[in-house]
Amino acid sequence: KAEIYEKAWVLAQKNDFSLVDEIYHPDYKSFDFRTGIYANLEDDKVIVSTLDEECTYGPYEIIYENDEFLCFYKYVTYQLSGEEPSFETFMHAINYKDGKIIKQKTTVQELDFDPSEYFDWNWEDYE
Numbered sequence: 486k487a488e489i490y491e492k493a494w495v496l497a498q499k500n501d502f503s504l505v506d507e508i509y510h511p512d513y514k515s516f517d518f519r520t521g522i523y524a525n526l527e528d529d530k531v532i533v534s535t536l537d538e539e540c541t542y543g544p545y546e547i548i549y550e551n552d553e554f555l556c557f558y559k560y561v562t563y564q565l566s567g568e569e570p571s572f573e574t575f576m577h578a579i580n581y582k583d584g585k586i587i588k589q590k591t592t593v594q595e596l597d598f599d600p601s602e603y604f605d606w607n608w609e610d611y612e
Contacts, residue, residue, distance in 0.1 A: 487547050487557045490579070490586075495542060497533045505530065510585035518590075539564045543601065543611050548576075555579040560600045562608055572596040 493504035509526050517524045524532075543560035550556070556578045564570040573595050580588040601607050 486550060486555045486579075486581075487545055490555070490577070491542060491545060491559070494533065497530065498540065500534055502530055508586055510582050510587040512582075513585075513587055515589050518592075539566075541608055541611055543608060544604075544606050552584075553581050555581070562599075570599070572599055574600075 489504070489508060493508055496503070497505050505526070514523050514525045516522075541562050543562065545557050545559035548556040548558065556576070558574050558576040561573045561575055562570050563573070573593050576592045576594075578590045579586055
């Protein structure tokens with residue numbers, strides 16, 4: 486499930502939302518703690534399609550997965566044109582209904598270091 490989720494949003498960064506549309510339930514909505522509002526899938530698509538920064542999703546690790554729930558974290562790097570890259574971890578908690586994503590929560594933790602320097606991988610493998 487995590488692999489399909491990641492693939493869907495990598496394609497979405499290229500404005501191909503076909504896989505996103507396949508894996509999300511029509512009744513999907515999720516509360517966005519940053520804005521204090523509920524977001525639906527169309528809101529999420531707008532956010533992804535309007536990102537100005539260069540974003541690379543690094544490796545992920547599944548914390549828990551079954552038919553109704555998936556929890557995993559991943560490393561992400563952003564780099565605005567002409568600026569130093571920034572690094573974050575995202576943790577996704579995803580609920581499924583009828584095999585499709587019905588609700589998700591995402592938390593973001595900024596990092597003050599490049600995680601690839603501490604683990605056995607590099608960003609180029611994920612570009």
